[in-house]
Amino acid sequence: MAGREQAIIAEGLRKTYGAKKALNGLNMTVPSGTVHGVLGPNGAGKTTFVRTLATLLRVEGGRAQVAGIDVARHPDEVRRRIGLLGQAAALDEDLSGRQNLELFGRLHHLGARRAAARAGELLERFGLADTGRKPVKAYSGGMRRRLDLAVSLIIHPQILFLDEPTAGLDPRGRTEVWNAVRSLVGGGTTVLLTTQYLEEADQLADRISLIDSGRVIADGTADELKAKVGGDRIEVVVHDAGQVAAAAAVLAGIPGVGAVDRDEDGRRVSAPVADRMGALTRVVRTLEDAGIEVEDLAVRRPTLDEVFMQLTGGDHEEESA
Ligand SMILES: Nc1ncnc2c1ncn2[C@@H]1O[C@H](COP(=O)(O)OP(=O)(O)OP(=O)(O)O)[C@@H](O)[C@H]1O
Ligand SMILES: [Mg+2]
Secondary structure (H helix, E strand, O other): OOOOOOEEEEEEEEEEEEEEEEEEEEEEEEEOOOOEEEEOOOOOHHHHHHHHHHOOOOEEEEEEOOEEEOOOOOOHHHHOOOEOHHHHHHHOOOOOOOHHHHHHHHHEEEEEHHHHHHHHHHHHHHOOOOOOOOOOOOOOOHHHHHHHHHOOOOOOOHHHEEEEEEOOOOOHHHHHHHHHHHHHHHOEEEEEEEOHHHHHHHOOOEEEEEOOOEHHHHHHHHHHHHHHHEEEEEEEEEEHHEEEEEEHHHHHHHOOEEEEEEOOOOEEEEEEEEEEEHHHHHHHHHHHHHOOOOEEEEEOOOHHHHHHHHOOOOOOOOOOO
């Protein structure tokens, strides 16, 4: 492909389990060297999608290319270029982190010496060097997930699939994994990451696809997705409840400010705004000119949670089908 190189292309992917359409015409493109977040609720099709791209599930309909290679036609070629961190990892509990890594290295035909060297390198990189000899069953959740990540990197993959890499971790473990993922991207690895955590997609991903019922329902940067549900809102709390009507009238008269909501008995008015900084300055100035005393004023951006609720109608088809 000329110009911008695509690490992943999915076109109209389909997969059914009985009557359930796990993938229902899924389209996605991921440019090389970027982090792409796939965000969706339980049962949305995230794992099915990742396993299809990673050649673990057969392509039933549509087409997928990974690193420019057709997944259905040349699965071995694809496998040589990818790493996969699955939802349930396959570590040997009784072996140490180092032993697990060496084992996976040998499984990938690295040879004893190269496997040992690579294990040492990866333990170092993920801050596991000191614990490399402890059995995995003694690891914390965060350490274990970092070891999973190290395992998935054994062969220097061009493209890395992470299926819910921080599920079940406490905030500290999550931060550790996030930092580990960030450190990969500098090296040019393309990452496709699934998550149910909106914050995680917001933190790590260059672009995000929201999926539900086996298809993409929206995509873009976190900012673009937030803008889709009406963007920012300005909220003004007036000091004196008697001035709330005046404040609403002032707001309504300002260019770039949308329909004003008024809190009936309260002292709060709010409205959508197109240009957050511009609107904020104009609102402050105009209220002041009108002699309205303001107690609090803020511009609030919708969270990705709100975006998701709005786009899926807050109601997921999962398990009702
Ligand atoms: N092996 C299977 N047999 C039957 N149905 C399946 C199988 N695997 C997945 N499904 C169904 O396909 C749909 C998509 O499942 P998938 O595991 O891809 O979702 P997910 O987005 O990864 O969910 P989660 O967040 O729970 O991991 C679900 O309705 C699920 O019940
Ligand atoms: Mg899953």
